[in-house]
Every structure is written in C-alpha cells, then in structure tokens.
Amino acid sequence: MSTAPTPPPHDVTARATGPATDPAIPAGTLPRLMPRTAIRDLGTHLDTYGPLPAPSSALIAAVREAGLVGRGGSGFPTGVKMAAVAAHGRRTVVVANGTEGEPASLKDRTLMAQVPHLVLDGVSLAASALDATEAVVCIDVAHGQVAAIMADALAQRVAAGVDRVPIRIELSPNRYVAGEETALIHWLNGGEAKPTATPPRPFEKGVKGRPTLVDNVETLADVALIARYGPAWFRSLGATAEPGTMLTTMSGAVGTPGVYEVATNTSLSAALEHAGADLAQVSALLVGGYFGTWIPTSMASHLTFTHASLRTHGGSIGCGAVFALPGEVCGLAETARITRWLAEQNAGQCGPCVNGLPAMADALDQVVAAGMDAHMARDRLDHLLVLVEGRGGCRHPDGVVRMVRSAMSTFAADIDRHLAGVPCAPSPALLPTPITGGWR
Ligand SMILES: Cc1cc2nc3c(=O)[nH]c(=O)nc-3n(C[C@H](O)[C@H](O)[C@H](O)COP(=O)(O)O)c2cc1C
Ligand code: SF4
Incomplete structure (x- = not known):
C-alpha cells in the first residue's frame, strides 16, 4: 500500500461555487464513479481523485446545491435528508446501504469492488458533516468477495488514519427486503431485518435510537465527488432537475451486459445501444429492477435515467437496472x-x-x-x-x-x-430468481 498523503486543509464552502483548483476529473466528462480499472490502493485512489477534503458541515449545503438524489431507489434529495438528520441532534449515525438485494442489479457490488475508497470517502465525509459517532457499511452476507475488498480498503484507511469517524462493515441478511432502510435499522439494533412503516423514521431515531442517515453506497460515492469538486462540477453532467451520472446494470438482450455509468439525461435507447442491444429484437424493457415497470421498447428513446422521466410512464428509474426482453420470450x-x-x-x-x-x-x-x-x-x-x-x-x-x-x-x-387459449412457446427463464437466506 502506498502512503496516504495528509489531507490538506480544504474548505468545502469555497467549493460550493466550484472547485478552487482543476478537478482531477474535468467537468462534463465520463467516467466519474467507475474508472476502467479498479483502484483499491489508498494512495492511488488519492492520487486519482485528489486528497480527501477536510470535514465540514458545509457539505450538507453543497450536496443540496448539487441536486443529488438518492441512487438506492426512491430518488429522495440527499441534501434534504442530511439536513433532516442534522436537525434531529448530534451523535448521529451513518449507514451506507450496500446490500443490493435486487437481482437485476450489480451496480453497488461493482462500485464497491472498483472504487472502495470512493464509497468510504463518502461515508467518512457524510459522517463528519453530520457529527456522527459511528458509520456502518452494510453488505449482503452473500457478497463476501466485495465485503473482503471493502474490509481491506478500510484497513488501509485505519492504518493511514484518514477517517475521523470510526467506520465498520456489517454483513446483512441475504433477503430482498433486508435492504429496506427500516429493516436494516432493526437488524443493526439486534432485531430481525424486517421493515416497519410506522414512525419514527431513521432520520429521527435509527441505530441505537440516534438520528441516522441511510444512504445507498452510490449516493455516498457521489457525495465524495461533490465534496471534492463542488456542486457546479456535479451539475456539469445530467438532467437539470436530477443532475449527475447514474450507474445502470443492463442485462437481457444486450451484446455486452454489465454495469455502465451514464449521464442521467441519457435516453434508455442510447444506453442500450451502447451496451450492444439491437432494439428491433427487444420487445419490452423492465426498468428499475423488480420494483420497476415494464415499458414497450418504442418508449426507450423518449425516456431518460431520471425519476421524473419514468414517472410520466407510471414508473421509477429505481436502482437504475434495465433488462431488455428478447422478442421471442414471453x-x-x-x-x-x-x-x-x-x-x-x-x-x-x-x-x-x-x-x-x-x-x-x-x-x-x-x-x-x-x-x-x-x-x-x-x-x-x-x-x-x-x-x-x-x-x-x-x-x-x-x-x-x-x-x-x-x-x-x-x-x-x-x-x-x-x-383466447394460445400459450407462448416455452422459453428459457431469463430474469434471475436467486435462492436467498434466512433473516439473521
Ligand atoms: C423492499 C425494499 C428493498 C430495498 N433494497 C435496497 C437496497 O438493496 N439498497 C438500497 O440502497 N436501497 C434499498 N431500498 C431503499 C432503502 O429503503 C432506502 O430508501 C435507501 O437505502 C436510501 O438511500 P438513497 O437515499 O441514497 O437512495 C429498498 C427499499 C425497499 C422498499
Ligand atoms: S413488512 Fe409486511 S408488507 Fe413489508 S415485506 Fe414484510 S410482510 Fe410484506
């Protein structure tokens, strides 16, 4: 491991109107979150993205100004959620949701495996901005390889002393609903990973009864970029109302299935064609994972990777997963x-x-x-x-x-x-239905 540079005194407020120095990633360019090769060494990471900014509560305003919305599914404004947690008191907790129980999605696992330090930077910076006493990264117990990569990255950071707030990794139960934020909180508090709809919500009373920020790991990686390069840089790509980039897992009838990073104003058709899909051979798309919506392929050129766009079709971009159904499959x-x-x-x-x-x-x-x-x-x-x-x-x-x-x-x-009594010809099962584990 290379030696981590000492974080320089860095004022996030100054960055609220734009970076003071040239950002490592020029405005308006891709990739942001997903470099072509994995960066797991702390020194290389800091050389690539720049030093970790000094902790500052001004980050909350910067995230708000950047217009970041959560990448875990609901698309809630991240800065608003951070401010709500901060308003509920000190000694807060940050939970990074890396459970990714959605079978059509691989993006959180891929992100953590590619740039573990970028995710941990986001956790660290959000925790400091909220005056948190602890931060937890939750990873599905079935995703052991990713957990090992994250644990190694964390060990490098502990040795280098880069994080002010202690961060730990917890292996959460392998269940779809375990990734729901209240289920995660129950589980972290020693109960079963089952959701509840009744208040208090995590921002009021979460882990150990403290105000808790639960954010998706991709959201937190974006927070790390906003802290480094500022809101204007973040807004230099993507839709005006939902700026930035999004990781999308494209599968099904695409030439090269996998995780891609796209600006949020990219059309679904452009992204699919980039992944090698022949849209003439695709009968429909499942957009947003298993909680998402089926849409006819003809709509793909009118829809972008934004919640607002999918809402016009009664859907949501959710976790950004897009499955292309081959024409011959029912x-x-x-x-x-x-x-x-x-x-x-x-x-x-x-x-x-x-x-x-x-x-x-x-x-x-x-x-x-x-x-x-x-x-x-x-x-x-x-x-x-x-x-x-x-x-x-x-x-x-x-x-x-x-x-x-x-x-x-x-x-x-x-x-x-x-x-009318006409069944479809038998076709192979395409969308995965993984065997999941028990509650704890
Ligand atoms: C059944 C269910 C499963 C969920 N699974 C996940 C998940 O695997 N990962 C995730 O980040 N959010 C998941 N969510 C959304 C979380 O409850 C929460 O909204 C999210 O972690 C907040 O992060 P964000 O604001 O950064 O998007 C799930 C929600 C529901 C209802
Ligand atoms: S809390 Fe109720 S609605 Fe939600 S998954 Fe459990 S049984 Fe279903």
Whole structure:
C-alpha cells in the first residue's frame, strides 16, 4: 500500500461555487464513479481523485446545491435528508446501504469492488458533516468477495488514519427486503431485518435510537465527488432537475451486459445501444429492477435515467437496472416468475403481502398457461392488485403491484392471446430468481 498523503486543509464552502483548483476529473466528462480499472490502493485512489477534503458541515449545503438524489431507489434529495438528520441532534449515525438485494442489479457490488475508497470517502465525509459517532457499511452476507475488498480498503484507511469517524462493515441478511432502510435499522439494533412503516423514521431515531442517515453506497460515492469538486462540477453532467451520472446494470438482450455509468439525461435507447442491444429484437424493457415497470421498447428513446422521466410512464428509474426482453420470450411468464420470487421475499408480517402476493403469482401462472381458467384468473388478478395495494407494512407489496400492473398493460396483446387459449412457446427463464437466506 502506498502512503496516504495528509489531507490538506480544504474548505468545502469555497467549493460550493466550484472547485478552487482543476478537478482531477474535468467537468462534463465520463467516467466519474467507475474508472476502467479498479483502484483499491489508498494512495492511488488519492492520487486519482485528489486528497480527501477536510470535514465540514458545509457539505450538507453543497450536496443540496448539487441536486443529488438518492441512487438506492426512491430518488429522495440527499441534501434534504442530511439536513433532516442534522436537525434531529448530534451523535448521529451513518449507514451506507450496500446490500443490493435486487437481482437485476450489480451496480453497488461493482462500485464497491472498483472504487472502495470512493464509497468510504463518502461515508467518512457524510459522517463528519453530520457529527456522527459511528458509520456502518452494510453488505449482503452473500457478497463476501466485495465485503473482503471493502474490509481491506478500510484497513488501509485505519492504518493511514484518514477517517475521523470510526467506520465498520456489517454483513446483512441475504433477503430482498433486508435492504429496506427500516429493516436494516432493526437488524443493526439486534432485531430481525424486517421493515416497519410506522414512525419514527431513521432520520429521527435509527441505530441505537440516534438520528441516522441511510444512504445507498452510490449516493455516498457521489457525495465524495461533490465534496471534492463542488456542486457546479456535479451539475456539469445530467438532467437539470436530477443532475449527475447514474450507474445502470443492463442485462437481457444486450451484446455486452454489465454495469455502465451514464449521464442521467441519457435516453434508455442510447444506453442500450451502447451496451450492444439491437432494439428491433427487444420487445419490452423492465426498468428499475423488480420494483420497476415494464415499458414497450418504442418508449426507450423518449425516456431518460431520471425519476421524473419514468414517472410520466407510471414508473421509477429505481436502482437504475434495465433488462431488455428478447422478442421471442414471453414477458408475462417472466413477470409470473419474478412475482413468485418477490412473494417469497415477504417478511411474514402482513396478510396482504403474505397471502396476496402468492395469489397474484398463481393467477399470473394461470393466465400464462392459457387454459380454461385464464379468464377467471385475469379477473382475480385485477381484484388482487386493488386488494394488496397500500396495505402492506412497507412498500414491498406496492412495488410488486406496480410491476405487475405495468406488465398487464405492456403485454396486453399477449394476455389477449392467452385468454383466447394460445400459450407462448416455452422459453428459457431469463430474469434471475436467486435462492436467498434466512433473516439473521
Ligand atoms: C423492499 C425494499 C428493498 C430495498 N433494497 C435496497 C437496497 O438493496 N439498497 C438500497 O440502497 N436501497 C434499498 N431500498 C431503499 C432503502 O429503503 C432506502 O430508501 C435507501 O437505502 C436510501 O438511500 P438513497 O437515499 O441514497 O437512495 C429498498 C427499499 C425497499 C422498499
Ligand atoms: S408488507 Fe410484506 S415485506 Fe413489508 S413488512 Fe409486511 S410482510 Fe414484510
């Protein structure tokens, strides 16, 4: 490991209007978050991105001014959340959410493996800005290799004494809903990784009852860049209302599946073509992961990697995952499979979720089978979608309802065919449905 340079006195406030010196990454250029080769050595990292700025609470205003919105799924303004945590008192806690239970996404794991120090810089700087006493990076217990890379990076930092606030890594349970922020807090407090919808929210009372900032690891890596280069630099790429870049995991009918960094105002079609997709061979896209929405491929040139853009189509960019469905594969069958998987991920707490989601998966299977009971199954599905929506203890069932509704409109012609008794030709299962573990 090379020796870490002593962080110079660096005023984040001065950077609120732009960097005082030339940033290591010129404004308006890519990549920002994802260099072509991994940078795991602290010295190389600091040489590449520049020294770690001195801790300052002014970072909160800078993040707000930069217009960063969370990259974990909900797209909430990060600076607003940081300010809310700060307003709830001192001795706060920062939780970096690197659990990435979303099967269609690899971006958080890839980011942590490529630039572990950039993520840890963000954790460190956010923790200092919030006067935190501790910071935790949560990584899914099934992602051991990434956890090892992060642990090595952390050990380098401890040896070099770069972080003011102690940071530790925790291996969280391998469950989809364990990445939900309240589930993570329960688990960090010694309980089960199950979500709750009732207040207090983490920014009020989180880990050990303290105000807690829960942010996705990509969001925190962006915080590290904003602290170094300033809000104007951050805004030099991407959409005006949701600036910056986003990591997107592109899979399915693309030539080179993987994680790509795009400016948020990039069209879905441009990104997919960059990844080698022939859009003429793609019948639909699942955008935003399993909580996302199915959209017809014809929409891809009108939609960008922003929440606002996807909202016009009733969806969300979520965690940025985009799956391209090959023309010959039945989208409804894929929807039925992932609905079944999502049903199995429930936390066993709420009836509409525990009973409603498997019933939705059953009804979808029956429609796909195109048998005599397909009509009744479709009617039951319509009923279940209304019955389940808004009734769970967390957003899990609502995410499933939204995804299934989008499938029913995007694959309306397939449904009509199935109702007329014509099934699709059998096709391989494409969207992954990994085996997950228990609660603790
Ligand atoms: C069922 C469920 C699973 C979630 N899983 C993750 C996850 O794996 N990683 C993540 O960052 N956020 C996940 N979230 C969102 C978190 O609750 C939270 O909004 C996010 O970590 C906040 O970070 P951000 O503001 O930086 O996006 C999930 C939400 C739900 C409802
Ligand atoms: S809605 Fe489902 S996942 Fe959410 S708390 Fe209830 S049972 Fe658990």
